[in-house]
Structure formats: C-alpha cells, structure tokens
Amino acid sequence: MARTALRPRAGFRLRTAKSDKPPRPPESARTERAEKPAKPGGAARRVRPARASRPADRERRPLPWPLRVLAMLCAFAFMVAFAVVLARLTLEPSPASESLTHTNLNPGDSLRAYLDQPELRDAARQIGGNLVLGIPFGVLVPVLAPGTRGILRVLLLTAIVMLMVEFAQGALVTGRAFDVDDVILNTTGALVGYLLLGRRLSRAVHS
Template identity: 35%
Template sequence: MPATEARRTAILDGLLVCTAIPILYLVAMPVSGLAGRTMVNLVPGAEMASMVETGTEGDTARVQALGNLVLIFPITALLPLRVPRMRSWRALIMAIVSVSVLIEAAQWLLAVGRATTADDAILNSVGGLLGAAATWYWWRSRRDRERLPPRRTSRTRLRSQTRS
C-alpha cells in the first residue's frame, strides 16, 4: 500500500472513531430522572405532527429533530470513503437504515430514559443519506464519473478554439 493511501486510510479510520464515540455516548447516556423508563412510539409521523401543532412551544422537539438529522451524518459521510463496499447507494441505504433502527433499539433495550420512536429512525436515516450525498463526488464510481460531462475550464476552451 503506497504511503499516501496508508495515510488517507489512517486519517479516515481516526475520523470514523471520532464520529462513532459521540454517537455511542449520546445513545447510551442516561437522561437524569428518567433512567429505567422508556417511551415507545412506533407510529411514523406522530412526533413530527405534534411538533408542528405545538408551534413555538416545541423548540426542544425541533432541537431533538435536528439532532437526529445530524446524529449519523458524519459517519455516513466518511464510511463510503473508507469502505469500498459502501460505495453503492443500495449498500449505503441498507447500512443507514440498519444503523438507525439499531440506535432506536439500543435506546429501548438500555432503558436510559430516551424515547424510542419511528420518527427518530426516519430522521436518522434522512441525515445519513444527506451525509453520504455530501461526499458522493469523492466516492462515486468511475462509471458515474464517465457519464458526467467533463468540466470545461478556460484552458480546454482555449484548446478547442485553437483546433478549429
């Protein structure tokens, strides 16, 4: 393995660990006063609908929704760059949905006082897809690159003008 590839791999490994640790902490961190109790809501959209209905009183719910969107964004942005098998949308979607469901299942099983909801899993999945889309330019396949038209720079324009 060339030195630049080894350095790139080591940096990505370090970044993946640095993004996984806060996820594990946030999922397993007990909520003071609520440890041992878990709220379960498996109706998709129910939490989001109540957030819209409450208006300005639902600021905490909005922050939690944003947190769920951002929770796995960094790890899914880095994963396809590090793991070649994750460089297809099918594999990524399967992994993202699995991780989102596992996060909610862990919160339910650990009974740390966190809510287990379908909306959280959906928001985690959407955030994960946004993370993967953010780095798609760097991990897309060669076939995808060849399908896109080449970028025209001023240098290529000058060459094409001098040839005609």
C-alpha cells in the same frame, strides 16, 4: 487467288473489335476526375470534423497511495470519534426524562410532536440533531468500506445501525425509548452526507 485475297482474316477482325472500345484513361486522369468538386446543382458531401474530446471523458487521476492511506486513517479516526459521541448521546441514561419518553412505532408521530412544540428552537434541535447524527454515516462509510458505495447500500447500512441503537435504547437504557422517527431522520441525514461529500470522497480514495 482473288477470292482468297478478298476474305478478311480472323485476326484482323478480332483486332478491329477490340479497337472499337474507347481507350481506358490512365490512373492519373481518374484521380484528377475523382478530386474534382461536385457540380453546382449537385449535393456536396460534407465531411464532419472529428469531435473534440470532452474533459469529462478523460481518465481521472487516482490519488497517490500516501494520500489514500492518510484519508483512510482520518476517516477511521472520525468514525471512532463519531461512535463515541453517538454512544454518549443515545446510550447514556437519563432518569429525569423517564416519565416523558415513550416508545414510538408509528412513523410521523414524533415528527408531529416536535413541530407542535411552542419553541421553534426545540423543534429544530430535535429534528436537526437527528439529521446531523446520520451525516457521518453517508460520508465515512463509503470511504472505509468501498463495497457499501451506492445510495441504497448506504441507506440500508445506516438504517440497520440506527435500528440497533434504538433497540438498545429502549431495552437497556433508562430514560430512553425506541423511536422509529429517529431512525428515519438519521437515515435521511446519511443520504444528505453521501450526496454532498461521501460519493466524491469515496471515488477519490478508491478510484
């Protein structure tokens, strides 16, 4: 009987082993500990504020459809008027200047001839006039044909049209000749028109 009384029970040993572990703190204590600020010597974690949305990231409001139709009609009317003016300036015969005109296939020859003129006004008229003739292409073509938006497409289309005009001048019109420098100046004018107004106007109409 004495030996049986001194022997510890298995259940009592298991309960003693479990009681050796520290009790688990309740959920509220863990939450308070997590919310405590960091120690002065430790590195504090900074929370970056959310960035404010920039105005450029906002979606652009498209124009109402009546304004789009009106813009397309105005662009078409200006394009027709420009075509008439272009035909009058480039395809109208000039018998008086027949002996003065000659075909130019070397880029830069006509430009040097324009700049060598004694009157600066004449040089400005020749160079500026060809530049101005190309500006409507850069402004109106992207509006009328959305598929041509982009600098390379506008320049390519302008160069093709002006090459056709110059070929018609040299082959069919009296007193006119093909000049590659005119094509270069017209294409440069189209680039200026596209960068200044054509790109923005096309986005406003077709966005």
